[in-house]
Amino acid sequence: MTRIELAQGDITEQQVDIVVNAANSGLLGGGGVDGAIHRAGGPEILKECKELRAGPLQDGLPTGQAVATTAGRMPARWVIHTVGPVYAKREDRSALLASAFRESLRVADELGARSIAFPAVSAGVYGWPLDDAARIAVRTVRETPTSVELVRFVLFNDEILAAFEEAVRELGA
Ligand code: AR6
Numbered sequence: 565m566t567r568i569e570l571a572q573g574d575i576t577e578q579q580v581d582i583v584v585n586a587a588n589s590g591l592l593g594g595g596g597v598d599g600a601i602h603r604a605g606g607p608e609i610l611k612e613c614k615e616l617r618a619g620p621l622q623d624g625l626p627t628g629q630a631v632a633t634t635a636g637r638m639p640a641r642w643v644i645h646t647v648g649p650v651y652a653k654r655e656d657r658s659a660l661l662a663s664a665f666r667e668s669l670r671v672a673d674e675l676g677a678r679s680i681a682f683p684a685v686s687a688g689v690y691g692w693p694l695d696d697a698a699r700i701a702v703r704t705v706r707e708t709p710t711s712v713e714l715v716r717f718v719l720f721n722d723e724i725l726a727a728f729e730e731a732v733r734e735l736g737a
């Protein structure tokens with residue numbers, strides 16, 4: 565059974581096997597969680613991202629997929645970089661957002677990880693409405709078969725934490 569936890573705080577400080585990054589397809593850094601992870605983890609992460617772009621991911625990481633690197637100086641062992649979709653009013657991209665969580669768990673299983681921390685992927689710069697982002701995140705994790713024992717959503721502020729608390733209540737996670 566996978567345990568789902570909610571916590572408020574900074575994802576870079578989590579004592580878990582894997583920290584998930586809400587990256588962009590270029591994989592070379594950005595703002596939000598992405599910036600925080602590269603700052604906290606140090607240059608080793610960017611070095612591995614550049615190697616991925618020079619090798620298997622020459623066109624970047626497609627939306628909804630996930631790839632692992634070292635976590636550098638963070639307490640975690642690995643970072644899984646995933647790319648959530650940009651929110652669009654006229655197009656339902658929720659399958660891609662669910663895929664970002666599912667693919668991250670698949671890569672975590674490949675690594676043999678037991679614990680993972682997710683941010684609220686797509687709920688920042690990418691503009692996803694918080695309640696919906698929270699529901700998709702919680703539902704997908706609950707429905708994805710995985711050997712990961714602990715999934716911790718690390719939420720940056722009161723508002724996004726409240727959205728996840730409501731999603732957990734609604735879905736009974
Ligand atoms: N720990 C936990 N959550 C955080 C942290 C942190 N240190 N910093 C921000 N958040 P965002 P996205 C929250 O914008 O919407 C980047 O430039 C934030 O408050 O980081 O998927 C990438 O390079 C929000 O609730 O990710 C991409 O270009 C959540 O994390 C783009 O942003 C996600 O916000 C991805 O946008």
